[in-house]
Amino acid sequence: MPVAVSYPGVYVEEIPSGVRTITGVATSITAFFGRAQRGPVNQLITIFSYADFVRTFGGLQKDYPLSYAVRDFYLNGGGQAIIVRLYNAGGGKDKAKLSVNGLTLEAAYPGAWGNSVRVRVDNKVSADVAKQYGLTASDLFNLTVHDMVTGATEQFLNVTGKDSPARIDRVLANGSALVRIPSSATPPFPVPTPHQDPPPGTSVWSDDKYSTGVAQADQAVDSVALQDADYEGDANQKTGLYALDTADLFNLMCIPPDTRGGNTSQPVYQAAMGYCVGRRAMLIVDSPAAWGADPNFISQASAKLGSDVNLTGDAARNAVLYYPRVIESDPNLNGQLDTFVPCGIIAGVMARTDAQRGVWKAPAGLDAALNGIQGLVRILTNDENGTLNQLGINCLRSFQPSGMVVWGARTLRGADQLADEYKYVPVRRTALFIEESLYRGTQWVVFEPNDEPLWAQIRLNVGAFMHNLFRQGAFQGKTPQEAYFVKCDKETTTQNDIDLGIVNIVVGFAPLKPAEFVVIQIQQIAGQIEV
Numbered sequence: 001m002p003v004a005v006s007y008p009g010v011y012v013e014e015i016p017s018g019v020r021t022i023t024g025v026a027t028s029i030t031a032f033f034g035r036a037q038r039g040p041v042n043q044l045i046t047i048f049s050y051a052d053f054v055r056t057f058g059g060l061q062k063d064y065p066l067s068y069a070v071r072d073f074y075l076n077g078g079g080q081a082i083i084v085r086l087y088n089a090g091g092g093k094d095k096a097k098l099s100v101n102g103l104t105l106e107a108a109y110p111g112a113w114g115n116s117v118r119v120r121v122d123n124k125v126s127a128d129v130a131k132q133y134g135l136t137a138s139d140l141f142n143l144t145v146h147d148m149v150t151g152a153t154e155q156f157l158n159v160t161g162k163d164s165p166a167r168i169d170r171v172l173a174n175g176s177a178l179v180r181i182p183s184s185a186t187p188p189f190p191v192p193t194p195h196q197d198p199p200p201g202t203s204v205w206s207d208d209k210y211s212t213g214v215a216q217a218d219q220a221v222d223s224v225a226l227q228d229a230d231y232e233g234d235a236n237q238k239t240g241l242y243a244l245d246t247a248d249l250f251n252l253m254c255i256p257p258d259t260r261g262g263n264t265s266q267p268v269y270q271a272a273m274g275y276c277v278g279r280r281a282m283l284i285v286d287s288p289a290a291w292g293a294d295p296n297f298i299s300q301a302s303a304k305l306g307s308d309v310n311l312t313g314d315a316a317r318n319a320v321l322y323y324p325r326v327i328e329s330d331p332n333l334n335g336q337l338d339t340f341v342p343c344g345i346i347a348g349v350m351a352r353t354d355a356q357r358g359v360w361k362a363p364a365g366l367d368a369a370l371n372g373i374q375g376l377v378r379i380l381t382n383d384e385n386g387t388l389n390q391l392g393i394n395c396l397r398s399f400q401p402s403g404m405v406v407w408g409a410r411t412l413r414g415a416d417q418l419a420d421e422y423k424y425v426p427v428r429r430t431a432l433f434i435e436e437s438l439y440r441g442t443q444w445v446v447f448e449p450n451d452e453p454l455w456a457q458i459r460l461n462v463g464a465f466m467h468n469l470f471r472q473g474a475f476q477g478k479t480p481q482e483a484y485f486v487k488c489d490k491e492t493t494t495q496n497d498i499d500l501g502i503v504n505i506v507v508g509f510a511p512l513k514p515a516e517f518v519v520i521q522i523q524q525i526a527g528q529i530e531v
């Protein structure tokens with residue numbers, strides 16, 4: 001706004017530059033769905049290492065393929081992941097309950113893990129704290145919670161059942177990973193009778209006189225096998241896939257089979273693929289288990305792709321399929337070899353490639369090594385690989401001395417006969433990266449005056465973002481003019497658009513495409529004949 005002049009003299013006015021930097025979004029945040037031993041249900045939990053997963057959801061569990069997929073993700077270079085634990089009690093009790101000398105508690109999250117929790121109450125409280133809250137010492141108690149399996153212990157001092165900052169339900173909701181006050185209970189809550197002190201050298205967790213455990217009738221059960229509805233969830237309740245509605249961003253999605261050696265169902269994959277399209281993310285699809293043992297699979301691959309996977313249409317640009325499954329040693333079976341799905345491995349390879357080379361580099365080739373595996377369910381020949389590659393099925397191969405690697409980079413719209421513009425994984429992922437970055441980076445445009453000054457700012461800022469990608473080698477072309485363009489002017493935004501409140505921004509780029517086929521031509525040089 002121009003400065004208002006009133007007195008003779010010099011006025012200084014700062015003019016905004018119009019620069020609004022567009023920052024590229026993350027490209028390999030991976031969402032995982034499935035059963036786990038413990039942890040919140042239908043909630044987003046962001047982790048940055050496998051140790052984070054172990055702390056929140058438990059370690060490797062032989063009946064929960066999710067735990068192996070997450071481990072593989074981090075073994076192969078994964079960084080940030082979002083875990084959504086799913087649970088189905090199947091008619092049993094979901095949360096363990098503890099009746100602690102008049103006070104009722106329940107496990108913080110569903111599952112049989114809560115059966116191992118024990119609680120101790122004592123009355124060694126502070127009279128000063130009671131006075132601070134306007135209470136008496138008899139209104140306060142100390143609560144100690146112990147997990148007999150993990151050894152985790154939590155202690156909450158000077159809590160009360162009466163309304164105050166130390167009210168027990170609020171304290172546990174904010175500070176405990178083990179127990180809660182049931183939502184059905186209403187304050188004020190009773191003050192539980194203290195437990196006895198054990199003799200010297202005796203653990204307080206060894207006897208019901210010194211602490212309280214979960215009674216047999218109040219024990220919870222682990223989740224039964226998940227149904228499709230558990231995965232698909234409810235948009236209103238934010239369960240299943242829709243738990244991700246509260247996620248700011250994710251780029252990849254993995255849905256390991258619910259059971260060891262099983263398959264993720266077609267309806268679940270179809271619902272997930274549609275969800276990924278709306279969130280500009282990629283779905284990593286595992287090949288059905290039966291494909292690995294079928295000696296006739298290669299010759300029937302086209303028909304089986306339609307009948308066993310059936311992910312088609314333009315939405316399949318956001319899905320990618322890998323074959324075969326992998327063989328790994330299982331610490332839960334004394335190191336015996338077993339078959340696992342590769343989705344977690346592939347997500348890790350993508351994350352590693354993004355960090356080292358960029359999202360525009362195909363996550364395939366001799367550098368795309370598969371870490372932590374001992375073999376592949378099927379060793380493919382070049383001809384077999386060629387047959388599957390033409391159908392958009394990416395192969396995992398074994399080469400000496402490079403080992404086992406990803407040897408395909410096509411989306412499920414990558415079949416030769418489809419001739420889709422998003423045939424290749426890096427092209428599709430680069431487009432999604434640009435779309436999401438520009439979507440977030442142009443929010444400031446909304447409600448600005450829709451005229452040439454605005455269009456010039458848009459061209460400046462979007463152009464700077466695209467030029468930065470060009471300098472990083474994200475596009476084809478030796479010059480910016482060959483690599484990308486940004487248009488926003490009276491040609492893209494007509495007067496009718498302005499009247500409708502619309503500003504049109506046209507962004508084009510020349511994507512890098514992987515060199516799938518390397519042809520070397522060799523020719524003999526005929527000896528020169530002297531004339």
